[in-house]
Amino acid sequence: MPTPLITASELDQLRAAGKQHVVVFDCSFDLTNPAAGRDGYQQGHIPGAHYLHLDNELSGPKTGTNGRHPLPDPELFAARLRALGVNDDTLVVAYDAQGSMYAARLWWMMRWTGHAAVAVIDGGRNAWVAAGLPLEHGATPDPETAGNLTRRPSLVKTVDANALLANLSQPSMLVVDARAADRFRGENETLDPVGGHIPGAANRFFKDNLAADGYFKPADQLRADFSQVFAGKAPGQTVMQCGSGVTACHNLLALEVAGLTGAALYPGSWSEWCADPKRPVATGA
Structure with a gap:
């Protein structure tokens, strides 16, 4: 596709x-x-x-x-x-x-x-x-015959907390946080015990990938948006992150729509990062 x-x-x-x-x-x-x-x-x-x-x-x-x-x-x-x-x-x-x-x-x-x-x-x-298409109610039963899906080599990249910790002293990767701007700044944190963000991270709220009607913005608009966030970094030099590794995938999906492939995911994201008090925390914009 x-x-x-x-x-x-x-x-x-x-x-x-x-x-x-x-x-x-x-x-x-x-x-x-x-x-x-x-x-x-x-x-x-x-x-x-x-x-x-x-x-x-x-x-x-x-x-x-x-x-x-x-x-x-x-x-x-x-x-x-x-x-x-x-x-x-x-x-x-x-x-x-x-x-x-x-x-x-x-x-x-x-x-x-x-x-x-x-x-x-x-x-x-x-x-x-x-689109005027129907919905059905209840639950769809599991099929009687199982599928044959096999695991193959991963098509995506991940980065762990240790790699991001090392990146703080010798920055080569740009971390992009998908949470809302207030949580990024360390304000109004209700999901995690510590507010703030990984030092040096940029902020791209995942909902900014959508137009007002709830559909994804056009590819050229997403490209322009992310180019501003990346500030000269290639997609392959970026790591997407959020609160728990979920909405970061929305930014990765938007990047794919934009044709900007190669960014990694930090699966543990902020909820993992802030669980270790030895890891530094930044607040503010």
């Missing part, structure tokens, strides 16, 4: 044509109410879509020092996808009802396991409804 985004109408036509195996996932979630996403899915989702829960399926166990949404064991993640019918040749389509902030996590994780055929519905659930 030329872009990691797919429109609701394109998905509908693709499934009607039946020429490619497609599995759709609803990733809707609410950080303040972890049951809300599945409840919303039960009340209405794209027909045939399965639900993936951020805490239970798109994250692994927390230790208290590895962040709020550590990556899961990749073998367990792949096994869950196989149980939901994903094959090596499946087009995986992700969506949510929150501006793609959780769908982007699945998009990145599919590429993390080496699966390139993945797309996010531009505009999410709202776009599907706006």
Whole structure:
């Protein structure tokens, strides 16, 4: 696919044509109410879509020092996808009802396991409804026959806290924080015990990737926006980060839309970074 985004109408036509195996996932979630996403899915989702829960399926166990949404064991993640019918040749389509902030996590994780055929519905659930397409209620049962998805070499890059700590003394990478500007400055922090940001980081609020209608901005506008943030750095010299490694994937998705490939993810993000009091914290703009 030329872009990691797919429109609701394109998905509908693709499934009607039946020429490619497609599995759709609803990733809707609410950080303040972890049951809300599945409840919303039960009340209405794209027909045939399965639900993936951020805490239970798109994250692994927390230790208290590895962040709020550590990556899961990749073998367990792949096994869950196989149980939901994903094959090596499946087009995986992700969506949510929150501006793609959780769908982007699945998009990145599919590429993390080496699966390139993945797309996010531009505009999410709202776009599907706006196109006049139907929703179904209840839950889609797991298929009787499992898929054959295999793990392949990762298509994405990750950076850990030690690499970023070393980067502070000899900066070669630009860290870009996807959180809202007030949390970046260390104000109004309600999710993590410490407010602030990694010293030297730049700020690009993930919601700035979207136009007022909830769809992604055009590629040329995203390119211009990120070029300003990068201030001369190539995408491959940048690391995307957020509170827990979720909305940073939204910036990575926007970069892919813009054709600016090669940025890495710091999966532990701020919630991991601030769990160690020895790591320095910056506040303010």
